Amino acid sequence: MKDDGLPPPAPQRDWALFLDFDGTLTELAPSPDAVVVDAAMPRVLAGLLDGLGGAVAVVSGRPLAELDRLLGVVLPGAGVHGLELRERPDADVHPPVEEEDIALIERALAPLVAGDPRLILETKPGALALHYRRAPEREMECRAAMEAAFAATSGLNLIDGKMVLEVKPDHVNKGFAIESLLKVPPFAGRLPVFAGDDRTDEDGFEVVRALKGVTIKIGPGASRAEYRVASVEAFIDWLKEVASVLSDTG
Secondary structure (H helix, E strand, O other): OOOOOOOOOOOOOOOEEEEEEEEOOOOOOEEEHOOOOOHHHHHHHHHHHOOOOOOEEEEEEOOHHHHHHHHOOOOOOEHHHHHHEOOOOOOOOOOOOOOHHHHHHHHHHHHHHHHOOOOOOEEEOOEEEEEOOOOHHHHHHHHHHHHHHHHHHOEEEEEOOEEEEEEEOOOOHHHHHHHHHHHOOOOOOOOEEEEEOOHHHHHHHHHHHHOOOOOEEEEOOOOOEEEEEEEHHHHHHHHHHHHHOOOOOO
């Protein structure tokens, strides 16, 4: 793990581009529904789709339906860290795996969240996230409650994100999602490129580096990623430049 990195390389038409959402395509917000997406994002993503032959995917902890609404364009992608997969914009979303233990954790955390409206318990297809961004002073209490509930289950993984604690099936992560998409058109046979900002993105960086692909960390912090972009704003500017270059060379 390192704290610095090189600027991203020049774009290539054989890339398969995988993009995290929160902290990568949009700034982090106090709650999941408070994010603001750059007005140019639908046009930029549509240009990238065209320039890369459809090999652009959003890889996020959010459900795909939510990402479609926020981005204003339907992309291939992986929602809920890979519990949902969609290989093409017109393809059906693979149904997520239902986990009984997720419901048990939700019931265990409900009293904590009910007592503080600043805490958010977000239910997703096959996963659950406890957000404490609006109440950072309650981190230790939230962590203790989540860990106690998690300890009573099996077959799940606890993810420690940026002021969020999430549980999901332990075989699923962003690396799993990227590997799954790389097995099918239009991603198969291309060089994977993955950009993300969070601890949940490190699994994706590990997989992409093993495949000799391009890994881009957004913002500060130690990471497996080889390349670095300082901020969300700078990364969006880079994406716009990539879309322009691919259009010019098409």
